[in-house]
Amino acid sequence: MKTVYVDGKFLPWDKAVIPVDDLAVLRGYAVCDIIKTIAGRPYCLDAHIDRLLSSVTQIGLTPAWTKEEIKEIVFKVLEKNAHMDKANIRILVTGGSSPDFFIPADNPRLIVLITDIPALPAHWYTKGVKVITFVQQRALPDAKATNYIPAVLALKEARAQGAVEALYMTRDKMVLEGTTSNLFALVEGTLITPGKGVLKGITRKTILALGKKLFPVSEQDLSLDTLLSASEAFITGTNKGIVPVIQVDDHIIGTGKPGRGTRALMSAMADQRGNG
Ligand SMILES: Cc1ncc(COP(=O)(O)O)c(C=O)c1O
Incomplete structure:
Protein backbone atom coordinates (compact mmCIF):
# COMPACT_ATOMS: atom_id res chain seq x y z
CA MET A 1 0.00 0.00 0.00
CA LYS A 2 1.14 3.55 -0.73
CA THR A 3 2.51 5.68 2.10
CA VAL A 4 1.49 9.33 2.14
CA TYR A 5 2.10 12.38 4.31
CA VAL A 6 -0.72 14.12 6.17
CA ASP A 7 -0.23 17.00 8.58
CA GLY A 8 3.07 15.90 10.12
CA LYS A 9 2.72 12.10 9.76
CA PHE A 10 3.61 9.45 7.20
CA LEU A 11 0.64 7.09 7.02
CA PRO A 12 -0.64 4.21 4.91
CA TRP A 13 -3.12 5.43 2.28
CA ASP A 14 -6.17 4.01 4.08
CA LYS A 15 -5.31 5.84 7.32
CA ALA A 16 -4.74 9.20 5.62
CA VAL A 17 -7.49 11.53 6.87
CA ILE A 18 -8.01 15.17 7.82
CA PRO A 19 -10.55 16.57 10.32
CA VAL A 20 -13.95 17.35 8.87
CA ASP A 21 -13.75 20.95 10.13
CA ASP A 22 -10.81 21.73 7.82
CA LEU A 23 -11.69 24.68 5.58
CA ALA A 24 -10.82 22.47 2.61
CA VAL A 25 -13.86 20.36 3.50
CA LEU A 26 -16.19 23.10 4.74
CA ARG A 27 -15.38 25.85 2.24
CA GLY A 28 -13.37 24.27 -0.57
CA TYR A 29 -10.48 26.45 0.65
CA ALA A 30 -7.18 24.81 -0.33
CA VAL A 31 -4.53 24.79 -3.04
CA CYS A 32 -2.68 21.97 -4.71
CA ASP A 33 0.00 21.10 -7.21
CA ILE A 34 0.73 17.95 -9.13
CA ILE A 35 4.17 16.71 -10.04
CA LYS A 36 5.06 13.81 -12.27
CA THR A 37 7.94 11.49 -11.46
CA ILE A 38 10.06 10.08 -14.23
CA ALA A 39 12.32 7.13 -13.32
CA GLY A 40 11.50 7.85 -9.68
CA ARG A 41 12.61 11.53 -9.85
CA PRO A 42 10.17 14.43 -9.59
CA TYR A 43 10.11 16.49 -12.79
CA CYS A 44 10.44 20.29 -12.36
CA LEU A 45 10.05 19.96 -8.57
CA ASP A 46 11.34 23.46 -7.79
CA ALA A 47 8.97 25.13 -10.26
CA HIS A 48 5.99 23.18 -8.88
CA ILE A 49 6.79 24.03 -5.25
CA ASP A 50 7.35 27.70 -6.16
CA ARG A 51 3.90 27.71 -7.79
CA LEU A 52 2.35 25.94 -4.77
CA LEU A 53 3.78 28.57 -2.40
CA SER A 54 2.56 31.32 -4.71
CA SER A 55 -0.94 29.73 -4.73
CA VAL A 56 -0.84 29.56 -0.91
CA THR A 57 -0.10 33.29 -0.70
CA GLN A 58 -2.65 34.18 -3.39
CA ILE A 59 -5.50 32.59 -1.42
CA GLY A 60 -4.46 34.60 1.65
CA LEU A 61 -2.68 31.92 3.68
CA THR A 62 0.76 32.35 5.20
CA PRO A 63 3.06 29.55 4.06
CA ALA A 64 4.00 27.49 7.14
CA TRP A 65 6.75 25.51 5.38
CA THR A 66 9.83 26.51 3.44
CA LYS A 67 10.43 25.19 -0.04
CA GLU A 68 13.25 23.03 1.35
CA GLU A 69 10.96 21.52 4.01
CA ILE A 70 8.34 20.62 1.40
CA LYS A 71 11.01 19.14 -0.88
CA GLU A 72 12.30 17.00 1.97
CA ILE A 73 8.79 15.63 2.62
CA VAL A 74 8.30 14.92 -1.09
CA PHE A 75 11.59 13.00 -1.20
CA LYS A 76 10.60 11.02 1.93
CA VAL A 77 7.26 10.09 0.34
CA LEU A 78 9.15 8.94 -2.75
CA GLU A 79 11.58 6.95 -0.61
CA LYS A 80 8.71 5.23 1.21
CA ASN A 81 7.15 4.31 -2.15
CA ALA A 82 10.39 3.33 -3.85
CA HIS A 83 8.57 0.57 -5.79
CA MET A 84 6.83 3.26 -7.88
CA ASP A 85 8.89 4.10 -10.93
CA LYS A 86 6.32 6.52 -12.36
CA ALA A 87 3.86 8.38 -10.17
CA ASN A 88 1.98 11.60 -9.58
CA ILE A 89 2.87 13.50 -6.45
CA ARG A 90 -0.06 15.63 -5.31
CA ILE A 91 0.75 18.31 -2.77
CA LEU A 92 -2.12 20.06 -1.01
CA VAL A 93 -2.17 22.93 1.45
CA THR A 94 -5.54 23.21 3.17
CA GLY A 95 -6.98 26.17 5.07
CA GLY A 96 -6.86 24.13 8.31
CA SER A 97 -9.44 24.04 11.11
CA SER A 98 -11.02 27.36 11.99
CA PRO A 99 -12.96 28.34 15.15
CA ASP A 100 -15.58 30.27 13.16
CA PHE A 101 -15.58 27.70 10.33
CA PHE A 102 -14.70 30.51 7.93
CA ILE A 103 -11.59 32.63 8.47
CA PRO A 104 -8.30 30.67 8.46
CA ALA A 105 -6.57 30.56 11.83
CA ASP A 106 -2.97 30.22 10.63
CA ASN A 107 -2.84 26.45 10.98
CA PRO A 108 -2.82 25.15 7.40
CA ARG A 109 -2.35 21.45 6.77
CA LEU A 110 0.17 20.01 4.34
CA ILE A 111 -0.67 16.79 2.52
CA VAL A 112 1.62 14.94 0.09
CA LEU A 113 -0.04 12.07 -1.77
CA ILE A 114 1.42 9.67 -4.31
CA THR A 115 -0.82 8.11 -6.92
CA ASP A 116 -0.48 6.06 -10.09
CA ILE A 117 -0.48 7.94 -13.40
CA PRO A 118 -3.62 7.10 -15.37
CA ALA A 119 -2.77 6.00 -18.92
CA LEU A 120 -4.17 8.22 -21.66
CA PRO A 121 -5.28 6.81 -25.02
C1 LIG B 1 -6.53 25.30 -14.98
C2 LIG B 1 -5.23 24.67 -15.40
N1 LIG B 1 -4.52 25.24 -16.40
C3 LIG B 1 -3.36 24.69 -16.83
C4 LIG B 1 -2.86 23.52 -16.27
C5 LIG B 1 -1.56 22.92 -16.79
O1 LIG B 1 -0.53 23.18 -15.87
P1 LIG B 1 0.74 22.22 -15.75
O2 LIG B 1 1.44 22.24 -17.06
O3 LIG B 1 1.56 22.87 -14.67
O4 LIG B 1 0.25 20.86 -15.38
C6 LIG B 1 -3.55 22.91 -15.22
C7 LIG B 1 -3.06 21.69 -14.59
O5 LIG B 1 -3.72 21.04 -13.83
C8 LIG B 1 -4.77 23.51 -14.76
O6 LIG B 1 -5.48 22.95 -13.77
Whole structure:
Protein backbone atom coordinates (compact mmCIF):
# COMPACT_ATOMS: atom_id res chain seq x y z
CA MET A 1 0.00 0.00 0.00
CA LYS A 2 1.14 3.55 -0.73
CA THR A 3 2.51 5.68 2.10
CA VAL A 4 1.49 9.33 2.14
CA TYR A 5 2.10 12.38 4.31
CA VAL A 6 -0.72 14.12 6.17
CA ASP A 7 -0.23 17.00 8.58
CA GLY A 8 3.07 15.90 10.12
CA LYS A 9 2.72 12.10 9.76
CA PHE A 10 3.61 9.45 7.20
CA LEU A 11 0.64 7.09 7.02
CA PRO A 12 -0.64 4.21 4.91
CA TRP A 13 -3.12 5.43 2.28
CA ASP A 14 -6.17 4.01 4.08
CA LYS A 15 -5.31 5.84 7.32
CA ALA A 16 -4.74 9.20 5.62
CA VAL A 17 -7.49 11.53 6.87
CA ILE A 18 -8.01 15.17 7.82
CA PRO A 19 -10.55 16.57 10.32
CA VAL A 20 -13.95 17.35 8.87
CA ASP A 21 -13.75 20.95 10.13
CA ASP A 22 -10.81 21.73 7.82
CA LEU A 23 -11.69 24.68 5.58
CA ALA A 24 -10.82 22.47 2.61
CA VAL A 25 -13.86 20.36 3.50
CA LEU A 26 -16.19 23.10 4.74
CA ARG A 27 -15.38 25.85 2.24
CA GLY A 28 -13.37 24.27 -0.57
CA TYR A 29 -10.48 26.45 0.65
CA ALA A 30 -7.18 24.81 -0.33
CA VAL A 31 -4.53 24.79 -3.04
CA CYS A 32 -2.68 21.97 -4.71
CA ASP A 33 0.00 21.10 -7.21
CA ILE A 34 0.73 17.95 -9.13
CA ILE A 35 4.17 16.71 -10.04
CA LYS A 36 5.06 13.81 -12.27
CA THR A 37 7.94 11.49 -11.46
CA ILE A 38 10.06 10.08 -14.23
CA ALA A 39 12.32 7.13 -13.32
CA GLY A 40 11.50 7.85 -9.68
CA ARG A 41 12.61 11.53 -9.85
CA PRO A 42 10.17 14.43 -9.59
CA TYR A 43 10.11 16.49 -12.79
CA CYS A 44 10.44 20.29 -12.36
CA LEU A 45 10.05 19.96 -8.57
CA ASP A 46 11.34 23.46 -7.79
CA ALA A 47 8.97 25.13 -10.26
CA HIS A 48 5.99 23.18 -8.88
CA ILE A 49 6.79 24.03 -5.25
CA ASP A 50 7.35 27.70 -6.16
CA ARG A 51 3.90 27.71 -7.79
CA LEU A 52 2.35 25.94 -4.77
CA LEU A 53 3.78 28.57 -2.40
CA SER A 54 2.56 31.32 -4.71
CA SER A 55 -0.94 29.73 -4.73
CA VAL A 56 -0.84 29.56 -0.91
CA THR A 57 -0.10 33.29 -0.70
CA GLN A 58 -2.65 34.18 -3.39
CA ILE A 59 -5.50 32.59 -1.42
CA GLY A 60 -4.46 34.60 1.65
CA LEU A 61 -2.68 31.92 3.68
CA THR A 62 0.76 32.35 5.20
CA PRO A 63 3.06 29.55 4.06
CA ALA A 64 4.00 27.49 7.14
CA TRP A 65 6.75 25.51 5.38
CA THR A 66 9.83 26.51 3.44
CA LYS A 67 10.43 25.19 -0.04
CA GLU A 68 13.25 23.03 1.35
CA GLU A 69 10.96 21.52 4.01
CA ILE A 70 8.34 20.62 1.40
CA LYS A 71 11.01 19.14 -0.88
CA GLU A 72 12.30 17.00 1.97
CA ILE A 73 8.79 15.63 2.62
CA VAL A 74 8.30 14.92 -1.09
CA PHE A 75 11.59 13.00 -1.20
CA LYS A 76 10.60 11.02 1.93
CA VAL A 77 7.26 10.09 0.34
CA LEU A 78 9.15 8.94 -2.75
CA GLU A 79 11.58 6.95 -0.61
CA LYS A 80 8.71 5.23 1.21
CA ASN A 81 7.15 4.31 -2.15
CA ALA A 82 10.39 3.33 -3.85
CA HIS A 83 8.57 0.57 -5.79
CA MET A 84 6.83 3.26 -7.88
CA ASP A 85 8.89 4.10 -10.93
CA LYS A 86 6.32 6.52 -12.36
CA ALA A 87 3.86 8.38 -10.17
CA ASN A 88 1.98 11.60 -9.58
CA ILE A 89 2.87 13.50 -6.45
CA ARG A 90 -0.06 15.63 -5.31
CA ILE A 91 0.75 18.31 -2.77
CA LEU A 92 -2.12 20.06 -1.01
CA VAL A 93 -2.17 22.93 1.45
CA THR A 94 -5.54 23.21 3.17
CA GLY A 95 -6.98 26.17 5.07
CA GLY A 96 -6.86 24.13 8.31
CA SER A 97 -9.44 24.04 11.11
CA SER A 98 -11.02 27.36 11.99
CA PRO A 99 -12.96 28.34 15.15
CA ASP A 100 -15.58 30.27 13.16
CA PHE A 101 -15.58 27.70 10.33
CA PHE A 102 -14.70 30.51 7.93
CA ILE A 103 -11.59 32.63 8.47
CA PRO A 104 -8.30 30.67 8.46
CA ALA A 105 -6.57 30.56 11.83
CA ASP A 106 -2.97 30.22 10.63
CA ASN A 107 -2.84 26.45 10.98
CA PRO A 108 -2.82 25.15 7.40
CA ARG A 109 -2.35 21.45 6.77
CA LEU A 110 0.17 20.01 4.34
CA ILE A 111 -0.67 16.79 2.52
CA VAL A 112 1.62 14.94 0.09
CA LEU A 113 -0.04 12.07 -1.77
CA ILE A 114 1.42 9.67 -4.31
CA THR A 115 -0.82 8.11 -6.92
CA ASP A 116 -0.48 6.06 -10.09
CA ILE A 117 -0.48 7.94 -13.40
CA PRO A 118 -3.62 7.10 -15.37
CA ALA A 119 -2.77 6.00 -18.92
CA LEU A 120 -4.17 8.22 -21.66
CA PRO A 121 -5.28 6.81 -25.02
CA ALA A 122 -2.44 6.60 -27.57
CA HIS A 123 -4.74 7.90 -30.33
CA TRP A 124 -4.94 11.30 -28.58
CA TYR A 125 -1.32 11.79 -29.58
CA THR A 126 -1.37 10.18 -33.01
CA LYS A 127 -4.72 11.42 -34.31
CA GLY A 128 -5.40 14.46 -32.13
CA VAL A 129 -8.49 15.33 -30.10
CA LYS A 130 -11.65 17.41 -30.09
CA VAL A 131 -12.12 20.12 -27.48
CA ILE A 132 -15.13 22.31 -26.77
CA THR A 133 -15.40 25.91 -25.59
CA PHE A 134 -17.12 26.62 -22.29
CA VAL A 135 -17.93 30.11 -21.01
CA GLN A 136 -16.18 30.32 -17.66
CA GLN A 137 -13.38 32.23 -15.95
CA ARG A 138 -11.47 31.05 -12.90
CA ALA A 139 -11.57 33.47 -9.94
CA LEU A 140 -7.82 33.46 -9.18
CA PRO A 141 -6.45 32.18 -12.47
CA ASP A 142 -2.79 32.07 -11.47
CA ALA A 143 -3.48 30.09 -8.28
CA LYS A 144 -4.00 26.34 -8.42
CA ALA A 145 -6.98 26.10 -6.06
CA THR A 146 -8.58 22.73 -5.37
CA ASN A 147 -12.01 24.05 -6.33
CA TYR A 148 -12.60 22.34 -9.67
CA ILE A 149 -16.40 22.52 -9.66
CA PRO A 150 -16.54 24.56 -12.92
CA ALA A 151 -13.93 22.17 -14.35
CA VAL A 152 -16.03 19.11 -13.55
CA LEU A 153 -19.11 20.70 -15.14
CA ALA A 154 -17.10 21.75 -18.21
CA LEU A 155 -15.46 18.34 -18.61
CA LYS A 156 -18.79 16.53 -18.28
CA GLU A 157 -20.12 18.74 -21.06
CA ALA A 158 -16.99 18.01 -23.13
CA ARG A 159 -17.44 14.24 -22.71
CA ALA A 160 -21.10 14.54 -23.65
CA GLN A 161 -19.99 16.17 -26.92
CA GLY A 162 -17.28 13.56 -27.66
CA ALA A 163 -14.46 15.91 -26.66
CA VAL A 164 -11.58 15.30 -24.26
CA GLU A 165 -11.14 18.82 -22.86
CA ALA A 166 -13.12 22.03 -22.43
CA LEU A 167 -11.51 25.41 -23.08
CA TYR A 168 -12.58 28.19 -20.77
CA MET A 169 -13.71 31.22 -22.74
CA THR A 170 -14.75 34.73 -21.66
CA ARG A 171 -18.19 36.09 -22.57
CA ASP A 172 -16.58 38.12 -25.33
CA LYS A 173 -15.09 34.96 -26.82
CA MET A 174 -11.48 35.14 -25.74
CA VAL A 175 -10.16 31.63 -25.17
CA LEU A 176 -8.05 31.07 -22.07
CA GLU A 177 -7.06 27.53 -21.07
CA GLY A 178 -8.48 24.06 -20.54
CA THR A 179 -9.82 22.63 -17.28
CA THR A 180 -6.40 21.06 -16.61
CA SER A 181 -4.34 22.30 -19.51
CA ASN A 182 -2.91 25.34 -21.26
CA LEU A 183 -3.69 26.16 -24.87
CA PHE A 184 -1.36 26.91 -27.79
CA ALA A 185 -2.15 27.83 -31.40
CA LEU A 186 0.08 28.24 -34.43
CA VAL A 187 -1.27 31.25 -36.28
CA GLU A 188 0.50 32.40 -39.46
CA GLY A 189 3.67 30.74 -38.23
CA THR A 190 3.62 32.29 -34.74
CA LEU A 191 3.14 30.13 -31.67
CA ILE A 192 0.54 31.91 -29.52
CA THR A 193 -0.58 31.12 -25.99
CA PRO A 194 -2.94 33.26 -23.89
CA GLY A 195 -0.91 35.40 -21.49
CA LYS A 196 -3.58 36.56 -19.01
CA GLY A 197 -6.35 34.88 -17.04
CA VAL A 198 -4.65 31.46 -17.09
CA LEU A 199 -2.64 29.23 -14.81
CA LYS A 200 1.02 29.60 -15.74
CA GLY A 201 1.47 25.88 -16.39
CA ILE A 202 4.85 24.30 -15.82
CA THR A 203 4.47 22.46 -19.15
CA ARG A 204 3.50 25.78 -20.77
CA LYS A 205 6.79 27.25 -19.58
CA THR A 206 8.74 24.33 -21.09
CA ILE A 207 6.85 24.68 -24.40
CA LEU A 208 7.53 28.42 -24.54
CA ALA A 209 11.25 27.72 -24.11
CA LEU A 210 11.30 24.87 -26.67
CA GLY A 211 8.97 26.75 -29.04
CA LYS A 212 11.31 29.76 -29.21
CA LYS A 213 13.84 27.57 -31.00
CA LEU A 214 11.31 26.78 -33.74
CA PHE A 215 8.92 29.72 -34.19
CA PRO A 216 8.29 33.30 -33.16
CA VAL A 217 6.44 32.94 -29.86
CA SER A 218 3.84 35.29 -28.38
CA GLU A 219 1.97 35.38 -25.07
CA GLN A 220 -1.15 37.35 -25.98
CA ASP A 221 -4.93 37.40 -25.87
CA LEU A 222 -6.40 34.80 -28.20
CA SER A 223 -9.87 35.20 -29.65
CA LEU A 224 -11.99 32.22 -30.64
CA ASP A 225 -11.91 33.45 -34.26
CA THR A 226 -8.10 33.48 -34.25
CA LEU A 227 -7.99 30.02 -32.68
CA LEU A 228 -10.31 28.68 -35.37
CA SER A 229 -8.08 30.19 -38.05
CA ALA A 230 -4.96 28.48 -36.62
CA SER A 231 -3.07 25.95 -38.73
CA GLU A 232 -2.38 23.89 -35.60
CA ALA A 233 -3.42 23.88 -31.96
CA PHE A 234 -2.57 21.81 -28.93
CA ILE A 235 -3.10 21.60 -25.18
CA THR A 236 -0.42 20.95 -22.57
CA GLY A 237 -0.26 19.76 -18.98
CA THR A 238 1.82 17.79 -16.51
CA ASN A 239 -0.42 14.77 -16.91
CA LYS A 240 -0.83 14.83 -20.65
CA GLY A 241 2.33 16.39 -22.10
CA ILE A 242 1.34 17.84 -25.50
CA VAL A 243 -1.99 16.74 -27.00
CA PRO A 244 -2.73 17.89 -30.58
CA VAL A 245 -6.15 19.54 -31.00
CA ILE A 246 -7.81 18.89 -34.35
CA GLN A 247 -11.32 20.12 -33.60
CA VAL A 248 -12.76 22.98 -31.54
CA ASP A 249 -16.54 22.66 -31.18
CA ASP A 250 -17.70 21.96 -34.76
CA HIS A 251 -14.65 23.47 -36.47
CA ILE A 252 -11.75 21.47 -37.82
CA ILE A 253 -8.34 22.98 -37.07
CA GLY A 254 -5.88 23.09 -39.99
CA THR A 255 -5.82 19.80 -41.90
CA GLY A 256 -7.62 17.90 -39.15
CA LYS A 257 -4.43 16.02 -38.30
CA PRO A 258 -1.62 16.73 -35.81
CA GLY A 259 0.53 19.29 -37.62
CA ARG A 260 4.23 19.41 -38.26
CA GLY A 261 4.94 22.13 -35.65
CA THR A 262 3.05 20.23 -32.95
CA ARG A 263 4.88 17.01 -33.79
CA ALA A 264 8.24 18.81 -33.68
CA LEU A 265 7.41 20.12 -30.21
CA MET A 266 6.21 16.69 -29.07
CA SER A 267 9.53 15.14 -30.03
CA ALA A 268 11.54 18.02 -28.52
CA MET A 269 9.59 17.49 -25.29
CA ALA A 270 10.08 13.72 -25.43
CA ASP A 271 13.85 14.25 -25.81
CA GLN A 272 13.79 16.50 -22.79
CA ARG A 273 11.67 14.50 -20.38
CA GLY A 274 11.34 11.06 -21.81
CA ASN A 275 7.69 11.13 -22.90
CA GLY A 276 5.22 13.00 -25.09
C1 LIG B 1 -6.53 25.30 -14.98
C2 LIG B 1 -5.23 24.67 -15.40
N1 LIG B 1 -4.52 25.24 -16.40
C3 LIG B 1 -3.36 24.69 -16.83
C4 LIG B 1 -2.86 23.52 -16.27
C5 LIG B 1 -1.56 22.92 -16.79
O1 LIG B 1 -0.53 23.18 -15.87
P1 LIG B 1 0.74 22.22 -15.75
O2 LIG B 1 1.44 22.24 -17.06
O3 LIG B 1 1.56 22.87 -14.67
O4 LIG B 1 0.25 20.86 -15.38
C6 LIG B 1 -3.55 22.91 -15.22
C7 LIG B 1 -3.06 21.69 -14.59
O5 LIG B 1 -3.72 21.04 -13.83
C8 LIG B 1 -4.77 23.51 -14.76
O6 LIG B 1 -5.48 22.95 -13.77
